[in-house]
Amino acid sequence: MQFILYLIQKHRNFLLFFVLELIALFFTIQFHSYQKSKFINSANGITGGLYNSVTSFRSYLYLKDENTMLIKENSELKNKLLKKAVTPTSFKDSIDLRFQQKFEYASAKIINNDFHKNNNFLTINKGKKDSISPYMAVVNAKGIIGITSNTSNNYTSAISVLNTHFKVNARLKKAAYFGTLTWNGKSYDQVQLIDIPRQASLKIGDTIVTGGRSAIFPEGILIGSVSDIEYQNNRYEKINVSLFNDVRNVSNVYIIKNLHKQEIQKLENSNND
């Protein structure tokens, strides 16, 4: 017994090192296997608060660009409104319009943004108090940005589109061919489209939008344009898509909540049983 105590006493530093290293590895493995870390993430008061105060200062520098983008988006939306002429002709129509609403948009601001790593995350200045929950879409006028992953009361961390774990259903804008959007971790403006059927005729410059087969993104959110195609053995080996968004410079975003998500998931789970 005394010998064991002596051993522990002698190697106590190594034991401490070993135990702490195990804890660190546990956090790392948890981060890799669940694609989000439950404990170690930037959605908390300390990190969120610090990032928030720095961003509120830094955002003054980009006010001009942001304003131009917002004005452009506004004019596009107004044009769309005029074209569609959304004036309900009868009472029934207006009810339909209201009750068939499937998505709800909330505005938010990115307060921290990574893009140099293999698995990049964003921190957003809205949280549970603003009814943000995990697995909501993060977009702006130019297209997709990410998916929320962890929420605290006031802050949310989100998986960026530049994250090797990021996957979203995508389609060609001009034809209903669906594939999956991923990122290979190499370039911050290029994402990859996989699983596109070989009969789809793809050309460089084709627009890729979200497919709407997931409960997260509405269909038709912009992603990017095809920049590079590798066609071998009668199938698409590699399709590079250059993002419309410059993910390095995103600030004001929308978070999209799918009002039917629970219903869809419940149905899908019952099918799996």
Next chain:
Amino acid sequence: MTSANIKILIRFLLLIPLQVLIANHMRLFGYINPQISLLFLLWYPLKKDVSGFLVNSFLFGLMIDLFSNSGGVNAAACLLLAYTRLPIIKFIFNDKEINLKLFKYSNYSTMPKIALIFSLAFIHQFTVYSLEYFNVSYILTILQKTFTNSLFTTFVVIIFLSIFTSTKKQ
């Protein structure tokens, strides 16, 4: 609380924002960020007891992980450095019996100091990138990123070290 402890606390509270708010946003050539956080491990007094050093380095790394959404990657790297710092110092300064109480970086010439910082940076970055990629097939990317990042880190850290190390004899 002794003045040495207060110094450690101040470094802890200053180096974390410096790392996550400034250094992590430099992105030279797209991905090179100097690891200023290395200074915390370099400056931690050698005479302090090892277990406290291990715990503090672990917490320091974990705080950086908290800010950069990286699991426990930085905590693991900082802890490994804390454990291997003394043997590496002994090896590089070619000094079997270092006087822990009187140890000062300014007592040594520049070349061994650069070698020391580069090897510490290399171990730190290699751990960070291997755990971040977590995939053996990326070994070339990991080594390349580790090497370039360590070079830049060494450059920045040696500047910091020469500015903030007091040269007056005690």
